[in-house]
Amino acid sequence: xxxxxxPLSTLHEKASYELADFAVxxxxxxxxxxxxxxxxxxxxxxxxAASGGVNxxxxxxxxxxxxxxxxxxxxxGKAYVPADRISAQAYAAFEKATVxxxxxxxxxxTPTTITLTGAGDGVAYGHTLVxxxxxxxxxxxxxxRGSAVxxxxxxxxxxxxxxxxxxxxxxxxxDAVHVSHHHAQLGKDAxxxxxxxxxxxxxxxxxxxVSYTAPGGDADLTGLYFVDxxxxxxxxxxxDHSQPNCRSNVVYKGAxxxxxxxxxxxxxxxxQVEAEGTDTYELNRNLxxxxxxxxxxxxxxxxxxxxxxxxxxASASGRLDDEHIFYLQARGIPFDEARRLVIRGFFGQLxxxxxxxxxxxxVMSKVEAELAG
Amino acid sequence: MSTLEIRDLQVAVEDKQILRGVNLTVKAGExxxxxxxxxxxxxxxxxxxxxxxxxxITGGQVLLDGVDLLELSVDERAxxxxxxxxxxxxxxxxxxxxxxxxxxxxxxxxxAPKLREFAKDLKAGMDALSIDASFAQRNLNEGFSGGEKKRxxxxxxxxxxxxIAVLDETDSGLDVDALRVVSEGVNRFRASGETGVxxxxxxxxxxxYVKPDFVHVxxxxxxxxxxxxxxxxxxxxxxYEAYTKASA
Numbered sequence: 001x002x003x004x005x006x007p008l009s010t011l012h013e014k015a016s017y018e019l020a021d022f023a024v025x026x027x028x029x030x031x032x033x034x035x036x037x038x039x040x041x042x043x044x045x046x047x048x049a050a051s052g053g054v055n056x057x058x059x060x061x062x063x064x065x066x067x068x069x070x071x072x073x074x075x076x077g078k079a080y081v082p083a084d085r086i087s088a089q090a091y092a093a094f095e096k097a098t099v100x101x102x103x104x105x106x107x108x109x110t111p112t113t114i115t116l117t118g119a120g121d122g123v124a125y126g127h128t129l130v131x132x133x134x135x136x137x138x139x140x141x142x143x144x145r146g147s148a149v150x151x152x153x154x155x156x157x158x159x160x161x162x163x164x165x166x167x168x169x170x171x172x173x174x175d176a177v178h179v180s181h182h183h184a185q186l187g188k189d190a191x192x193x194x195x196x197x198x199x200x201x202x203x204x205x206x207x208x209x210v211s212y213t214a215p216g217g218d219a220d221l222t223g224l225y226f227v228d229x230x231x232x233x234x235x236x237x238x239x240d241h242s243q244p245n246c247r248s249n250v251v252y253k254g255a256x257x258x259x260x261x262x263x264x265x266x267x268x269x270x271x272q273v274e275a276e277g278t279d280t281y282e283l284n285r286n287l288x289x290x291x292x293x294x295x296x297x298x299x300x301x302x303x304x305x306x307x308x309x310x311x312x313x314a315s316a317s318g319r320l321d322d323e324h325i326f327y328l329q330a331r332g333i334p335f336d337e338a339r340r341l342v343i344r345g346f347f348g349q350l351x352x353x354x355x356x357x358x359x360x361x362x363v364m365s366k367v368e369a370e371l372a373g
Numbered sequence: 374m375s376t377l378e379i380r381d382l383q384v385a386v387e388d389k390q391i392l393r394g395v396n397l398t399v400k401a402g403e404x405x406x407x408x409x410x411x412x413x414x415x416x417x418x419x420x421x422x423x424x425x426x427x428x429x430i431t432g433g434q435v436l437l438d439g440v441d442l443l444e445l446s447v448d449e450r451a452x453x454x455x456x457x458x459x460x461x462x463x464x465x466x467x468x469x470x471x472x473x474x475x476x477x478x479x480x481x482x483x484x485a486p487k488l489r490e491f492a493k494d495l496k497a498g499m500d501a502l503s504i505d506a507s508f509a510q511r512n513l514n515e516g517f518s519g520g521e522k523k524r525x526x527x528x529x530x531x532x533x534x535x536x537i538a539v540l541d542e543t544d545s546g547l548d549v550d551a552l553r554v555v556s557e558g559v560n561r562f563r564a565s566g567e568t569g570v571x572x573x574x575x576x577x578x579x580x581x582y583v584k585p586d587f588v589h590v591x592x593x594x595x596x597x598x599x600x601x602x603x604x605x606x607x608x609x610x611x612x613y614e615a616y617t618k619a620s621a
Contacts, residue, residue: 323463330423331477332451345467
């Protein structure tokens with residue numbers, strides 16, 4: 001870290017509900033330098049007025065309460081304060097929020113699926129709150145489809161001893177623009193599992209973050225993306241260890257193919273002075289399948305305490321290994337199939353971690369389709 | 374009956390000439406041993422015949438039953454009946470052994486094997502090579518010991534039943550027990566008398582278990598001497614010194 005560089009730990013300190021507290025990004029800022037601002041369709045500079053619709057439907061488990069509330073609902077914005085310009089824009093502009101509540105000790109018997117369908121090329125802003133009370137357990141799916149210019153914030157409040165497993169699928173149409181913050185706030189001994197799959201969209205910038213309010217929190221953040229020609233898919237993770245004896249594990253893997261395919265992965269982990277006994281690891285791997293694709297991968301680990309249980313990070317971007325392909329071909333397997341086997345192998349172990357079987361199959365067949373196309 | 378004919382094969386790696394005119398014919402029912410010092414080009418011969426992209430063919434032909442393998446892709450060569458047991462089989466993360474073997478058998482036979490039959494063949498093959506059943510679920514070569522990798526190569530040999538097998542230093546790094554198990558596998562493969570074996574080795578040890586019909590000494594990128602099994606005995610006693618000096 002250079003002397004004039006701002007320490008990581010202050011990156012997230014800029015947080016406000018007020019849009020005016022954030023300057024319009026120019027693209028020179030550290031947090032915006034990878035994002036093609038011209039393709040944000042005005043989400044970043046105030047010119048994108050809400051016009052179109054993102055239709056929200058919820059198929060809920062019987063144990064779960066679902067409400068659509070106005071922006072004055074006092075439960076909103078408690079766990080998360082917007083940390084950048086577009087997040088603040090979304091917070092300032094959303095009209096209705098979806099609130100999913102899992103009552104104390106309730107165990108949701110089926111996944112709760114929130115489907116967000118873009119109706120066209122209009123601009124929309126959204127807000128979602130998923131709240132698990134103490135000892136509750138639930139699986140929640142966010143399923144993004146269709147075409148839209150959409151910015152939103154999602155709050156996951158995981159109560160003491162509760163377990164929340166989330167799958168967020170960005171399966172947008174080719175022209176969609178989506179900028180989203182997912183923040184999970186973990187109570188004492190809470191468990192959070194996030195699985196992010198980003199496949200569609202012209203530009204997707206998703207920023208999952210985790211904070212802990214008490215010791216014993218345990219977060220796994222897993223991600224998979226497949227970037228095609230011309231797509232910009234960006235994932236920015238932030239895990240803020242401010243409590244002792246919490247755990248986090250981040251694994252994101254992506255494949256890129258085609259001209260102008262661009263993946264960005266930023267993995268920030270901060271271990272604060274108080275967070276003794278932290279155990280954290282983050283990993284990003286990118287597989288560049290063709291020329292003309294680019295992956296930017298930046299892991300940042302800032303440790304402010306001397307007493308950690310484990311802390312590490314790794315990042316690697318590379319091409320398909322010729323030796324893998326040669327070995328399979330030398331056993332008679334044709335090149336295309338050998339390539340599919342190796343890429344499937346690269347993603348396979350991740351996909352197996354998706355909690356919902358139908359989604360697992362859907363993601364697998366999507367990846368297969370990407371490979372065939 | 375199959376024949377592999379290597380005619381005046383010349384191979385370079387990054388502009389460095391490694392093979393300088395190799396001539397060799399392996400017929401079904403025959404076992405040929407290629408012996409030579411390190412760096413003599415033995416492995417280059419194996420990988421060039423199999424079609425590894427690192428090697429550039431600068432001259433010659435490799436015919437399998439009259440078809441020039443050098444005109445074919447790596448997978449086409451394998452489907453034509455060539456098999457290379459590798460010295461350092463690569464680890465392929467996320468691809469299970471059983472998935473890999475089923476894909477390979479399907480490709481080579483041209484149709485998917487019946488599931489039950491395949492499971493039976495696989496189990497019999499693994500038992501014969503003392504490979505633990507749990508291997509089928511493991512990732513290809515990942516975390517395998519040296520001996521496990523070599524047994525796994527011979528398992529593939531027995532399942533794929535090629536016309537000609539090239540074994541590249543299959544004996545290296547094996548203890549005596551593993552060497553015996555692997556050799557028995559090779560002997561089962563050649564027992565039909567319808568397959569040819571080209572066995573590349575640095576040491577004579579494996580030749581006590583897999584008896585060659587012909588022995589070729591490789592030095593400086595070509596075959597410098599040929600004979601019967603007795604030539605191996607002489608190499609055992611005298612080493613390669615005479616050849617390395619001659620080619621230097």
